[in-house]
Amino acid sequence: MKVDKSTGSGMAKIHIEEDGSYFQVRQDGGTQKLEKAKISLGDCLACSGCVTSAETVLITQQSHEELRKILDANKTAAPSQQRLVVVSVSPQSRASLAARFQLTPTDTAKKLTAFFKKIGVHYVFDTAFSRNFSLLESQREFVQRFRGQASSTQTLPVLTSACPGWICYAEKTHGSFLVPHLSTARSPQQVMGSLVKDFFAQQQHLTPDRIYHVTVMPCYDKKLEASRPDFFSQEHQTRDVDCVVTTGEVFKLLEEEGVSLSELEPAPLDSLCNGASAQEPTSHRGGGSGGYLEHVFRHAARELFGIHVDEVTYRPLRNKDFQEVTLEKEGRILLHFAAAYGFRNIQNLVQKLKRGRCPYHYVEVMACPAGCLNGGGQLKGPSTTSKELLQHVQMLYDTVTVQVPEDAPGVQELYEHWLQGEGSERAGRLLHTSYRAVEMASSGLSIRWRPEVPRGPRTSPWAQVCDQCSLYCLETQVRPRPVGSLRQSESGIPPPHSWSHPCQTGGEPSGPGRQGTLAREECAAHSTPRWGWRTCPTWNWALKTPWSLGPDSLHFCAVPGRKQALLERPREIRC
């Protein structure tokens, strides 16, 4: 809708006809009918202030209740319809449970296995096994990219991609800039997905869709990772990971079953391949977020410069979530790596990158301060402070015996027999993935600017609004949000109009397609029903109807004939 800027500043009045149409009354007495604003869903700014979108839905689709449903369905299904349920537990979740139940990680692993099998799960694995592959691929990838620096296709620094919270942010903001830097190695969760749905399925003589793969993770963002289209097999119509449950959800499961983990009899640990049948879980060096920096650093030092690094020395920079590691020889810096955890450090890293002032070759990026052990899905302590609890979880995590990925039993055999060699096409397909920049529906900066709003001291803010429900914000100069079609009742008082407002109002969430109603309030002065106004928390503007406004500003009353008398200078609602 084209709105012409009115010239000059003069007092303009708005007159509302009985039929609800608006006329602007100019100073010279002439009238001009004001057009109705036409709004479409394209005007939605995707501010995600409302109950949105794919992400929330995705997260709620995966929960411990989903797992329950599958397990229950298994009990009553015919043998050919039953699914093989596999649960892969992350070392971080295990450490969190160990801290809560005062157990060693080994005992926790065994008792968790017992618990899951008790409720109908068939196999319980440890994602530390799949992490070996993730680390090995990361190591190899970095050396390749470092060596290929001369050719412009290889971009440094390499940024880790195991953290889905970071990936979501990277893809959405500065997507096209950051994506080329991301490591293509799959995260341990998704390598496990390949292992279970490809290798293990073959072993069990099942098609991948007959396996229900659950992972236990320390955060909710892993649910988003599992839902990525890249991890969905079109051929078998199944995801590599069907359901992600957080540590907290496992705790809920335990509570619902009335089971205390410490009281269970430990069960022997399962392993994916015979070569890896240890009775104790294993882990990796380099911290609670997988150890990417540590492993890639030591491997690169050896491969690229023939230097053997014993202890990796971390140097904290401005805060403990931003650390640096350097490999120096004769005063020259050969390798410059960093670990950046938490949003503020990610911000600084991205800004440095954008300005071309990033000195690092490799950065381990994690969205959560203190890393995965402090993930959003981990258990919160009932009595200890969160700092003490985190330290306890870290301590338990560190007690697990570490292994070098190259030497981990079963890994080399799988490379040979399952993947047909390192660097093979199969290895590339099953152990790597890709990312793409996401164009936000509209970020604040890419808003398509609306036609010029007539300025001037007395221009009514309702000039470009729906004739039933005025939604306008002058401060951000954005036009009204979609309100759907509205009918007028005979009495002239708007009916409780149904409307689809993508924004939250009056505390009632109303998502796209849902209906909400404005609350009715009595006009104190005239005791006539008027539509109360609510403030839209996203846009901070008052949802006004032509019949009312907030206290002591423009007040219309539904009583015919009184509207003119009450007209004051139109007050814009400032947000």
Add this chain to the structure above:
Amino acid sequence: MKDSLVLLARVPAHPDSRCWFLAWNPAGTLLASCGGDRRVRIWGTEGESWICKSVLSEGHQRTVRKVAWSPCGNYLASASFDATTCIWKKNQDDFECVTTLEGHENEVKSVAWAPSGNLLATCSRDKSVWVWEVDEEDEYECVSVLNSHTQDVKHVVWHPSQELLASASYDDTVKLYREEEDDWVCYATLEGHESTVWSLAFDPSGQRLASCSDDRTVRIWRQYLPDNEQGVACSGSDPSWKCICTLSGFHSRTIYDVAWCQLTGALATACGDDAIRVFEEDPSSDPQQPTFSLTAHLPQAHSQDVNCVAWNPKEQGLLASCSDDGEVAFWKYQRPEGI
């Protein structure tokens, strides 16, 4: 009371748009104004009149909402609805944009420099407050992202002498932050206002904080340290803040800005009823329960909502104000006799 506030000059600072904010430089010689025309203008005196010395355009793609001078007076920060904050460096009469702070998801509503000069705070409609640190090479790094508020954050202001940050929000609260170990934390929330808190101002000593709100009141808050004489309870080692005075009934509409004169202690307010008011504390009132009297009230200071009032830091009684009508006005305030 009308004579206590006299108009000195009126300039059409931002024609055809609104003037949002004003900031005097620490020396009191220049006034920066910003507006809906996406520009920042620097004003200085030439003889008796105020002239525009520089125009900072090309910095922002949308309305510039606030400007702030660094304590040394060599830098100017401008916060804009385009989600960025520009840092301008002053080179005699020229200003050059040396860096742009990005990161906020949407409109940046306020920016403020810490008295030490190497910390900057910004706040935004994305409900967060960011603290930035600047090093010797003019490099800015984000030190902390604070997500304490539940709604749009309207204003941030630093304590005049301590490294303490205050923010005002649409969620009706004022929050205070300080540095703890290697991160910033919110250590106090001031509740009491019944609507959006639009602006904040510390008094010259830094012991009291004034907040103004859409609920048409100005509240004065005071900090009580643990083991204070007045017996105000504190939790642990955190100071406690109490509302010691509420100025209500003076304003008929939303109060958009409050400014506390660092020289005289007079309190000026900018109101949506187009008026400017000045309050002074009664000298005989109890410091724990002060009373303020209205010493100046100019009903038609501007032809539209007054958005900002700013006391000159060096010249006593010199007050600047700006409005939706795009004009900047300069006033001389004289405390009336017999108060």
